[in-house]
Amino acid sequence: MPKLRHIAIAAEDPDAMAEFYKKAFDFVEVGRPNGVLADGVFLSDGTLNMAILKFKTDQLGKGMDYRGIHHFGVLVEDVEEFSKKLESLGAQHYIDQGQGGHQAGYFEKKFYGPERILFDIAEHGWAGAEPLPAPMKDAAE
């Protein structure tokens, strides 16, 4: 089964917000993304990647001053297979991201689901997030 492994927050001051969650819950800083879409801080609780980001584009159509929970991400076994499935269910593909060099450890594709909820899918996973559980067959070997 796919797993929720990423939650992103749109922040005005990602450094200050990340400090709060590190102190509050002992989340660990695992990266400092600085890309064309956003800058900020990646935290991990050992299972999920929590990205606290200052976005550079208006992905949600809520304006550049939107602050709040922004999107989530699902780790899947096969991005292509899930892309087809999502589109067959009516989701709208938004953008892709390559996985080379500094782009590794992020989303791979973004989709809008019902009511234009934005979510990512990835098969390589986000920095600091747990991989998918090993299939039963592998676990038995």
Next chain:
Amino acid sequence: MAKLRHIAIAAKDPDAMADFYVKAFDFKIVRSNDGPLAYGHHLSDGTIDLAILRFKTDQLGRGMDYTGLHHFGVLVEDVEKAGKKLESLGGKHYMDQAEAERIGGFEVKFYGPEGILFDVAEHPWTGTEPLPVERAKEAAE
């Protein structure tokens, strides 16, 4: 370490949206309810609760027609201790859950930096993984 265990989405049509994520990612509906705060469905990927809710109050101050990602929830060992720590860091207590509703849902809601709303709970959300320390205790028993 505390764990992210809950993501809540504000939806106009929670039934249709829940159906989409069940079909898309095989998430399971583990609880549906119509309480004083919201109507909707709780989905689980086995680890995290994804709540798809039509809220009955304006918890974010964005108006009743807001749709999108709403808040997240963190599972902690001790809600009272976590609450004191959050307040010492500048978190603002918003509300407590009614005693009868505490098991399987949030227990206390706080606003963190930039007004981001989040829940804390010491009882796992329905259908989610307990804290690793609890899991180790269960395994030992």
